[in-house]
Amino acid sequence: MLTASEKRIIREIQNDLPLCERPFLEIAERVGVTEEEVLQTVDSLLERGLMRRFGAAVRHQRVGYKANALVVWRAPEGRVEEVGLRVASFREVTHCYQREPLPGWPYNLYAMVHKHTQAECLEVIRQISKAIEIDDYLMLFSTRELKRASMLYFIED
Amino acid sequence: MxxxxxxxxxxxxxxxxxxxxxxxxxxxxxxxxxxxxxxxxxxxxxxxxxxxxxxxxFFDSRKMGYAGTLCAMKVPEARIEEVAGIINGYYQVTHNYIRDHGYNLWFTVLAPSPEQRNQIIEEIKGRTGIGDLMSLPAKRLFKISVKFDVSEVDHADRK
Known part of the structure; x- marks a missing residue:
């Protein structure tokens, strides 16, 4: 699926893009390919959907998004798709997943809500709950971030 | 700044x-x-x-062939630092947050195969001695869009 050269390039672009006039050339020199090949690989990874985005990640707390809640909903089995798409349509929802419930843990739809304050999060969650007509949910507010990092792929190959 | x-x-x-x-x-x-x-x-x-x-x-871990999960763990308050130290030591753990619930530690694990992912979870249980850990792998992704509009001047820069 991925060539050896693509994996070498991924190992570079999963780190930080160099801050120089020709950052892709610098990566190319490290990997031992041409700048053109690096650019083509990045484009190709985006086109194939292996890479969701090539850009910047900000620390959300540092740009004012101080509050985040993981909201877990109990969606009726037959409504998961409809509800999931509706929840995902809210701008404040950054992640939305269906997960299997476990014994004693009946929740099957998970959404991350980011806002500036906890009160704003509560308001958005109230609106979502109203929109999907589901009252059975838990709000898990984050009180501390212990780790936030990017995955390192293919480092053991 | x-x-x-x-x-x-x-x-x-x-x-x-x-x-x-x-x-x-x-x-x-x-x-x-x-x-x-x-x-x-x-x-x-x-x-x-x-x-x-x-x-x-920023990669689509599933399309890259990796297996991920979200874990929730019940950790005694007094052991948070120690347990977080063990968990955060895995590079396969990319997110780890304390949340206000009985399941107070929420972290993600991402590995090249489901077996390796599960092995890490078992290791974490063994090394921490905490068995109350739920692994909640995603069945379907509806959205991932981690971009933050920074146009709203008022709230930025507050430490």
């Missing part, structure tokens, strides 16, 4: 995409009406002040 309007435009722009071209910072500069050197200098200071975490590729 105080963000000016250009910083805000720059942050909104580069969260969407860094141009895949030989001189990406020049392309961004042309769009914002500043020169390449200024783009580089501004990004450098946004990184140094901790606002930008990273610039690069």
């Amino acid at each position: 105080q963000l000016d309007n250009t910083d805000r435009q720059l942050l909104n722009l580069i969260q969407k995409q860094i141009p895949v071209s030989s001189r990406p910072y020049a392309v961004i500069g042309a769009e914002l009406g500043i020169d390449e050197a200024e783009v580089i200098a501004r990004i450098k200071s946004l990184k140094e002040s901790g606002i930008i975490r990273r610039i690069g590729g």
Whole structure:
């Protein structure tokens, strides 16, 4: 699926893009390919959907998004798709997943809500709950971030 | 760090995409009406002040063939630091948050195969002695869009 050269390039672009006039050339020199090949690989990874985005990640707390809640909903089995798409349509929802419930843990739809304050999060969650007509949910507010990092792929190959 | 309007435009722009071209910072500069050197200098200071975490590729772990999960664990308050130290030691753990619930530690595990992922979870249980851990792998992804609009001036920069 991925060539050896693509994996070498991924190992570079999963780190930080160099801050120089020709950052892709610098990566190319490290990997031992041409700048053109690096650019083509990045484009190709985006086109194939292996890479969701090539850009910047900000620390959300540092740009004012101080509050985040993981909201877990109990969606009726037959409504998961409809509800999931509706929840995902809210701008404040950054992640939305269906997960299997476990014994004693009946929740099957998970959404991350980011806002500036906890009160704003509560308001958005109230609106979502109203929109999907589901009252059975838990709000898990984050009180501390212990780790936030990017995955390192293919480092053991 | 105080963000000016250009910083805000720059942050909104580069969260969407860094141009895949030989001189990406020049392309961004042309769009914002500043020169390449200024783009580089501004990004450098946004990184140094901790606002930008990273610039690069963000991958679809599933399409990359990796197996992930979200774990929730019940950790006694007094052991949070110690247990977090063990968990955070795995590079396969990329997110770890304390949340206000009985399941108070929420972290993600991502590995090249479900077996390796599950092995890490078992190791964490063994090393911490905490068995009350739920592994909640995703069945379906509805959305992932981790971009933050920084246009709203009022709330930024509050420490």
